[in-house]
Amino acid sequence: MSALRAIMRKEVADHFSSYRFLILFSLIAMVSVLMVYMAGLKIAQDLEGEVKQTFIFLMLFTSSGIGFPLVQFVAFFGPLVGLILGFDSINREWNEGTLSKLLAQPIHRDAVINGKFLAGALVIAVTLLAIVAAITGLGLATLGVVPGMEELYRIFCYLAISLIYISFWLGVAILFSILFRSITTSALASLASWIFFSFLVPLAASAAVGAAPPLSGESNTAYLLRITQLERTMSLISPMRLYMECTAVIVDPLRKTTAALVAVGRDEEISLARFAGPLSLDQSLLMILPQVVFLVAILVLCFAVSYVVFLRREIRSL
């Protein structure tokens, strides 16, 4: 236990003092604060003269001021944080000969992976918290709203899911750093798998269903529904899709489904909201439970593979 803490402490210190992390953190903080600020200005404009809605604070996460909303930004580029924190975690020590020194101390081998993973997860959590704290301040400045209790709970859930999602990519990067001795190879492999699962799989899914012909006697609506369903199922291999479905429901209490068949603009949404009651948090959570379970499952799977490979590796090659 003390060995795990020792490794974690050292890794966290390494991360926070590395230029790599500082550059990444300042970039992400700048972009997200700017995005939320623009979103805030736009919401303030849209809501001018209207009755104030509930859950306005959460709109900061889901509305797009410029480009796309914050939840999407995190879905796209959050994995990069995980990958960058993890892609050289094991093979750097392996190459520099510090791994066998570490393992010659009275520690279990898995303490090395656990310590590095937990340290990375802690850094991710701190990063996310810092950004959300900044957003809360911005919400106050641009909209004059403070988050209510329900909104705070939802943000907490959003943070937890984001942590799982980004930690999954951290786990992937650590796995590659165990599999490949070369740091460049593991960096490229991490990036390639991120691009493949996040961007190519959804694209390929829509291309594949586009080629599917309608069944004979099937109505247009039925066909459309069927291929949309098919596409959605196929793209669920993509962790990014899973994450986006989860967070869309969590930060938007008005959403009643994880599927986005119809795109609704902000104005329509606001006017619709007058008639539709928001979901309670436990109902929202219930809806995304399968996705969350799946995210946790792939994280655990990734970890299991790391363990097996790392624990069985001959030390002579370390």
Add this chain to the structure above:
Amino acid sequence: MPPAVETRELTKRYGAQVAVDRLDLRVEEGEIFGFLGPNGAGKTTTLLMLLGLTEPTAGQARVLGLDPARRPIQVKAQVGYLQENMGFYRDLNALQMLDYIAELNGIPRRPALERAEAALEAVGLAAEAQKKIGAYSRGMRQRLGLAEILLKAPRIAFLDEPTIGLDPDGTIRLLEVIEQLARQKGMTIVLCSHLLEQVQRISTRIGIMIGGRLVAQGTMGELRTARFGLGGSEYTLEEIYLKYFREAGP
């Protein structure tokens, strides 16, 4: 009391290649055991098996009466290992490095700091304690490696080529520290080295390993008698070693 190290028919195969072949080794506590052999003879593999870092293919090992394959943590808590080509965290300074080692070994913080300073003093690195290891010379790193052993204060130390890359003066100083550890603190030392003259001088017993097999084991006197008969008292370790080496060679 069990011997510091005892192996019985210890064997390690990597595929078809036999790295260590039915090794019967015995090192008593408090000894300086000179462990000799050409490169690739299986010395390092033997040490790794004794530390529980590699599983033996067959045979048994006991370190302080413990089986390293079954109880690696207890073994590693009492054994210090100075590896060949050891690595360091380049961005840490010597004190931070020792602090990390102490924490991994569960040594409480305050005594750890005192011991770290004493260890750096003993290896002559006290003046460079705040310097990053990345800026250290090879010899300084080697001495820092020994400081890690001093800090850990194990009952047994496996030193794999500790003097490699050191200047003659540094070599002599390092060997002095090693000798003191055994004589004053009763630490058992297993010393792998190619410096036969120095090994002959400080070792109490010597083992010669060639091609995965332990071809000789004993005190200098025993080795001379075994190899050259009773009249061999003037032979040096180098001559004995080369004789074994030529016999084993093709």
